Amino acid sequence: xxxxxxxxxxxIGLSLYLLFALLPIYWMVNMSFKTNNEIVSSFTLLPLxxxxxxxxxxxxxxxxxxxxxxxxxYVAMNTVISLSVALPAAYAFSRYRFIGDKHVFFWLLTxxxxxxxxxxxxxxxxxxxxxxxDTHIAVALAxxxxxxxxxVWILEGFMSGIPREIDETAYVDGYSFPKFFVRIFLPLIxxxxxxxxxxxxxxxxxxxxxxxxxxxxxxxxxxATMTRTVxxxxxxxATLAAAGVLTIIPGAIVIWFVRNYIAKGFAMxxx
Amino acid sequence: MMQKPYNNAAWWLIxxxxxxxxxxxxxxxxxVVNYSVQDIISPxxxxxxxxxxxxxxxxxxxxxxxxxxxxxxxxxxxAIEIPLGIAIALCMPVTGWRASATLVVVALxxxxxxxxxxxxxxxFGRSDIGLLGASLLYLGIDYSYxxxxxHAWLTVLIMDVxxxxxxxxxxxxxxxxxxxxxxxxxxxxxxxxxxxxxRYIQLPKMQSVLVIGVLLRLMDSFMIYTEPFVxxxxxxxxxxxxxxxxxxxxxxxxxDLGPAAAFSLVYFLIILLMCYVLYNWMQNTGAANKDSxxx
Numbered sequence: 157x158x159x160x161x162x163x164x165x166x167x168i169g170l171s172l173y174l175l176f177a178l179l180p181i182y183w184m185v186n187m188s189f190k191t192n193n194e195i196v197s198s199f200t201l202l203p204l205x206x207x208x209x210x211x212x213x214x215x216x217x218x219x220x221x222x223x224x225x226x227x228x229x230y231v232a233m234n235t236v237i238s239l240s241v242a243l244p245a246a247y248a249f250s251r252y253r254f255i256g257d258k259h260v261f262f263w264l265l266t267x268x269x270x271x272x273x274x275x276x277x278x279x280x281x282x283x284x285x286x287x288x289x290d291t292h293i294a295v296a297l298a299x300x301x302x303x304x305x306x307x308v309w310i311l312e313g314f315m316s317g318i319p320r321e322i323d324e325t326a327y328v329d330g331y332s333f334p335k336f337f338v339r340i341f342l343p344l345i346x347x348x349x350x351x352x353x354x355x356x357x358x359x360x361x362x363x364x365x366x367x368x369x370x371x372x373x374x375x376x377x378x379x380a381t382m383t384r385t386v387x388x389x390x391x392x393x394a395t396l397a398a399a400g401v402l403t404i405i406p407g408a409i410v411i412w413f414v415r416n417y418i419a420k421g422f423a424m425x426x427x
Numbered sequence: 428m429m430q431k432p433y434n435n436a437a438w439w440l441i442x443x444x445x446x447x448x449x450x451x452x453x454x455x456x457x458x459v460v461n462y463s464v465q466d467i468i469s470p471x472x473x474x475x476x477x478x479x480x481x482x483x484x485x486x487x488x489x490x491x492x493x494x495x496x497x498x499x500x501x502x503x504x505x506a507i508e509i510p511l512g513i514a515i516a517l518c519m520p521v522t523g524w525r526a527s528a529t530l531v532v533v534a535l536x537x538x539x540x541x542x543x544x545x546x547x548x549x550x551f552g553r554s555d556i557g558l559l560g561a562s563l564l565y566l567g568i569d570y571s572y573x574x575x576x577x578h579a580w581l582t583v584l585i586m587d588v589x590x591x592x593x594x595x596x597x598x599x600x601x602x603x604x605x606x607x608x609x610x611x612x613x614x615x616x617x618x619x620x621x622x623x624x625x626r627y628i629q630l631p632k633m634q635s636v637l638v639i640g641v642l643l644r645l646m647d648s649f650m651i652y653t654e655p656f657v658x659x660x661x662x663x664x665x666x667x668x669x670x671x672x673x674x675x676x677x678x679x680x681x682x683d684l685g686p687a688a689a690f691s692l693v694y695f696l697i698i699l700l701m702c703y704v705l706y707n708w709m710q711n712t713g714a715a716n717k718d719s720x721x722x
Contacts, residue, residue, distance in 0.1 A: 162621075164525055170518040180589060181535055183558050184547045199556050241443040248440035253433045262439065262706070269646045269698040271520075271671055271691050277684070278455035301451040305446055306643075310711045313635050317605070320431075351601060362540045364653055378539040393550060400543040407538030408531055415530045 177193055181404075188395035195393045210398035220399070223378035226292065227361065228406065230375065233296035235356040238303040238350065246311035247337070251320065261312075264305040274364045294370045295377065298361060303356040310355065314348025315341075348416030357410050361403070378403060455630025464687035468513070480689035489492070493673040495647060499667060500584065504648040507588050509641060512595025513633070516603055517625075519596070530600075533593045546649070548586045552658075559656045572659060576666030579659045585666050586654060601675070602633035638709045642702055649698050670694055 183233070188210055189203040195257055199203075210364050214220040249261055279298060280289075288294040322344070327335040342349070368380040385392040463481070466474045484490060488591035515533065520526040539547070552572050563570040572582040589700035606628065614624050652671035655661065661668035661676075668676075674694060 166518040169528070170515065172715065173515055173518075174529070177532060177536060177593070178590065179558060180551050183551050184539075184543075187547075187550065195550065196556060198574055199561050201558075224659045237447070241447050244440040245444040248437035251431060252437035253431045254435045254437045255435075262703070264444070264448065264705075265642070265702070266699055267448055268643075269650075269695060269702060270452070271650050271674060271694050272455070272652070275455050275459065275691070277678075279451075281458065282454050293519035297447075298451055300447045308444060310637060313639070337435075339722075347601075358537050360567075364540060364542055379542060382540065383543060389448055391546075393441075396543065396546055400539060400547065403536055403540055403543065404538050408535065411531055411538075412527070416528045 164346035168422055184400050187393060188401050190394055192392060193396045194426060195397075201336050208396045211243060211402075212401055213395055214402065221378075223376060224402065224406075225380070227367075227377040228369070230292040230295040230299070230367075230377065231357055231360045233292060233301045234303060234360045237296060238300060238307045238356045239353060241300075241350070242304055242307035242311055243337075243342075246308050246315055247341075249308065249312045250315035252325070261308075264308055268302045268305050270301070276369045279366060281317045281370055289370060290372045290374050292375045295367050295375060296360075298370055299360045300365045302363075303359055306355055306359070307352045310352045311345065311348050311410075314351075330384050347417040350414035354410055354414045358372050358407060361407060457687045459691060463683050463692055464689075465514070465685055467684045476685065479486060480686045481693065484693050486691045489561060489665075489688075490673065493668055493670050496666075496668070497670045500580075500651075501645060501648040503584055504587055504591070505641065505644055507584075508592045508595050508644055509637070511588070512592050512640065513599045513637075515596040516599035517629075519600055521604075530597075533596055535593075535594050536590050539590075541653035543655050544586065544590055545654040546656075548582065548658050550583055574663055576663050578612060579663055579667050582657045583651075583658060586658065587648065587651065590654070595644065598636040598640045599633055602628060602636035606632045634709070638706070641709065642706060645705060646702060649701075 160387050161342055186201070186203065189201075189206050189208070191205060191207055191209070194200065194204055261374070283294050283298070288297070322340065323336065325339050331340065362379070364383075365380045367377045368383070371377060371380065378399065385396040385399075397403065464475060464477060465475045466479075468474070519529050519533070536544075548559075551557045551572075552560045554564040555568055559663060560572075570578055572579045587641055610628050610632075611624070619627070650671055651669055652675065655667045655669065656672060656675075659667045661672045674687060674690055677683055677690060
């Protein structure tokens with residue numbers, strides 16, 4: 157009996173939170189189907205003059221929809237690079253002790269703490285010198301600074317949950333290190349890889365300052381394209397809201413794919 | 428538990444990470460250090476000034492008040508988001524379509540670009556055309572985030588709670604799922620209370636993910652920029668001017684590269700110090716916990 161009552165309280169608490177989480181998003185979706193005039197002049201829970209115009213604007217104007225393409229390209233590059241360099245490093249941190257290991261681990265974390273505002277100019281100079289301005293790889297590389305430490309951190313946690321006996325048994329069975337890593341170890345920590353991939357995707361997808369500074373035309377990301385809805389003639393709220401709704405979709409698809417990794421498959425020890 | 432073997436060859440495995448991060452981290456950091464000890468009058472005229480900018484930064488009373496506002500803000504961010512995130516994780520369904528649906532809904536706010544978050548809340552909070560503002564007005568609260576400093580501060584805080592609690596919830600949820608059923612069975616046999624299960628099983632098992640969650644939220648809330656910039660522009664007055672805002676005003680607004688560089692180094696060291704203290708404290712608490720369990 158007690159359990160049922162508890163479940164009821166849990167459901168109510170969770171529902172209240174989900175309501176709180178969804179209200180601003182509902183408002184954004186609501187705005188995206190309104191005209192600008194309606195948004196600024198009246199308070200309406202549902203659009204009075206329902207319109208698809210804002211979405212049509214985005215899907216017919218290359219300078220808008222290419223923003224999504226550009227963002228997806230550099231986010232994908234960043235996620236792949238982050239994971240491929242973080243995997244061996246996380247393995248090293250979880251399996252071995254070596255000179256300076258703890259210091260290096262903490263130093264990696266400190267890279268997430270650099271305030272972006274003033275590092276913009278050095279970044280700009282560095283990437284101009286390297287001839288990488290306005291390319292997708294520039295943004296992908298710049299975002300490594302906060303994604304690689306996070307990926308190493310998360311993956312190290314998952315790897316430490318796998319008993320070391322598994323490694324040793326594999327070596328006794330004659331597996332080479334690369335073969336063991338790909339065939340045996342990776343499947344064991346695929347949950348961690350899923351979670352790390354989601355976080356890398358998410359942080360790179362929503363970052364604005366660096367992405368905007370390092371691009372101008374060819375690789376301009378959607379987050380930067382959106383800022384042009386602010387103009388002298390006033391805000392284009394409706395198009396911004398529609399663009400905002402569309403930015404959620406790729407991430408929602410990613411989380412749908414990794415949801416099972418987050419929900420289960422953590423049976424091995426600590427995360 | 429076996430000791431980890433000592434092997435310096437492991438450096439080869441972390442080398443790719445070092446190269447990637449160093450490219451984007453050490454060179455820019457050195458540039459900033461370089462600026463911080465010079466007076467840059469024009470691109471080709473610069474004078475070495477030593478620690479002058481650092482002294483100036485440390486004595487800047489506006490910086491002190493921005494730092495104090497920042498510490499209060501980050502404190503409340505952690506005080507609300509960590510317990511709330513854990514509570515949500517405990518309430519989330521474990522299996523079935525409900526679990527998947529809840530996960531996706533919870534994660535939605537994380538996926539919205541930060542400038543859009545600010546813009547949406549800008550409308551959402553207006554009492555004439557926004558849902559939040561209008562509801563508060565209906566309840567008889569004279570709410571205005573543009574003219575009342577306290578309302579502005581609370582709006583930024585609630586926006587941050589809305590935006591970032593899911594991060595803590597997702598991490599805590601992943602941590603909870605890693606606890607084998609055997610632990611719960613043992614607790615049931617012992618007749619442990621709900622609180623005892625939480626305190627002695629769930630919380631210690633979530634420790635490593637909570638360390639990640641707390642540190643991430645601390646760092647990121649200390650660097651919060653885009654959302655309050657769009658929502659309130661740091662105002663009214665300077666009630667929501669946090670450190671990044673103030674730094675950007677200096678760096679971009681007044682174009683004082685030297686002082687701004689010194690400022691950002693001091694800023695960086697403050698975050699570093701706080702994270703270091705917190706990191707060690709959480710690691711030690713965790714270790715102490717484990718010892719008491721084995722005893």
